[in-house]
Amino acid sequence: MSTLNIIPMRDWGLGLGDIVNISGPCSAESEEQVMATCQQVAAHDIHILRAGIWKPRTRPNSFEGVGTVGLKWLKAAGEATGLPVCVEVANVKHVYEALRTGIDILWIGARTTVNPFAVQEIADALEGVDIPVMVKNPVNPDLGLWIGAFERLHRAGITKMAGIHRGFSYHGDSPYRNLPHWEIPIELRRTHPQIPIICDPSHICGSRELLADVSQKALDLNFDGLMIESHITPEKALSDARQQVTPARLGEILSQLVHRQPGTDDPQFINQLELLREEIDRIDHRLIDILAERMVIAEQIGHYKRENNITIFQSGRWGEILQDRVGYGQPKGLSKDILTEILQMVHKESIRHQTRVMNATAEPAKKAK
Ligand code: PEP
Ligand code: MN
Numbered sequence: 001m002s003t004l005n006i007i008p009m010r011d012w013g014l015g016l017g018d019i020v021n022i023s024g025p026c027s028a029e030s031e032e033q034v035m036a037t038c039q040q041v042a043a044h045d046i047h048i049l050r051a052g053i054w055k056p057r058t059r060p061n062s063f064e065g066v067g068t069v070g071l072k073w074l075k076a077a078g079e080a081t082g083l084p085v086c087v088e089v090a091n092v093k094h095v096y097e098a099l100r101t102g103i104d105i106l107w108i109g110a111r112t113t114v115n116p117f118a119v120q121e122i123a124d125a126l127e128g129v130d131i132p133v134m135v136k137n138p139v140n141p142d143l144g145l146w147i148g149a150f151e152r153l154h155r156a157g158i159t160k161m162a163g164i165h166r167g168f169s170y171h172g173d174s175p176y177r178n179l180p181h182w183e184i185p186i187e188l189r190r191t192h193p194q195i196p197i198i199c200d201p202s203h204i205c206g207s208r209e210l211l212a213d214v215s216q217k218a219l220d221l222n223f224d225g226l227m228i229e230s231h232i233t234p235e236k237a238l239s240d241a242r243q244q245v246t247p248a249r250l251g252e253i254l255s256q257l258v259h260r261q262p263g264t265d266d267p268q269f270i271n272q273l274e275l276l277r278e279e280i281d282r283i284d285h286r287l288i289d290i291l292a293e294r295m296v297i298a299e300q301i302g303h304y305k306r307e308n309n310i311t312i313f314q315s316g317r318w319g320e321i322l323q324d325r326v327g328y329g330q331p332k333g334l335s336k337d338i339l340t341e342i343l344q345m346v347h348k349e350s351i352r353h354q355t356r357v358m359n360a361t362a363e364p365a366k367k368a369k
Contacts, residue, residue, distance in 0.1 A: 113137065
């Protein structure tokens with residue numbers, strides 16, 4: 001268990017509660033756009049305002065942010081609404097400019113968390129500064145890098161921290177811009193329960209239509225709030241136009257979310273839940289027994305292929321397995337994506353077992369003492 005000593009958001013001295021919602025434009029574009037967007041979102045359940053000042057774009061020649069001048073637009077919007085403001089910082093210059101303008105909270109973007117050199121430079125620049133820092137997950141699904149960023153900041157004396165889950169890059173097809181990989185923030189919660197985690201459905205979805213579902217899912221997983229991008233005229237936005245929503249739509253999404261309790265003391269509910277959980281425990285053990293049984297067969301196949309000098313992987317067979325199992329599982333209510341992911345993992349483990357059998361050599365000789 002981690003030893004990070006982290007101050008909860010309600011004690012950051014910024015008037016926050018336990019659930020923290022953040023909104024504002026992907027990018028500050030003009031003084032009027034920042035002010036109008038922020039004033040309108042402040043009418044809803046929003047506790048922190050955001051705006052991107054320096055934009056880390058994947059390709060050059062797209063809008064890369066207005067730069068330093070945008071800081072004072074955001075600061076003014078914060079003063080007009082009475083809400084704290086946050087910006088992304090990606091290097092030491094950004095940190096100094098943001099601190100000089102009196103920005104309340106910094107965040108580290110996904111393309112920065114991925115780079116320990118960059119995170120360390122930001123942490124060094126923050127040594128001795130008492131400012132909250134939120135850390136987005138790295139672009140690749142690597143929990144260690146995410147935790148490493150918290151540790152670097154913590155070593156520099158930062159104790160007001162939160163994570164932002166914004167999904168992960170991938171190759172292939174998906175309705176999402178960045179795959180949520182919910183298991184990663186869930187694992188962060190398990191290993192570091194003291195770190196609040198805010199979900200950023202905007203960068204996960206990449207399109208407005210999916211925002212409500214992903215936001216609800218985040219609440220159902222006990223996230224500590226949402227960061228949703230908003231714009232007075234989203235279709236005209238200079239960055240992330242497809243995923244931004246008007247302040248009015250933001251209000252609608254937030255008001256339709258169902259907030260459920262993380263637990264209860266009701267003994268009847270607890271008993272019933274306990275029974276169902278016991279059932280789940282039994283089924284999980286059965287699943288593991290069946291997997292182990294499958295691996296025994298995989299090893300037998302490995303021996304057989306070894307004797308006949310045949311390669312482990314036959315792509316035709318793998319294609320057939322995928323097609324057959326997805327076809328078998330879908331009518332039972334299992335999604336194609338999840339079935340494919342599970343099968344890929346099972347296949348990977350089978351190959352590991354077969355490889356061990358195929359390449360088994362005599363026991364290595366014991367090392368002399
Ligand atoms: C953003 O929040 O506008 C942004 C650039 O996000 P990310 O670092 O998640 O890509
Ligand atoms: Mn954005």
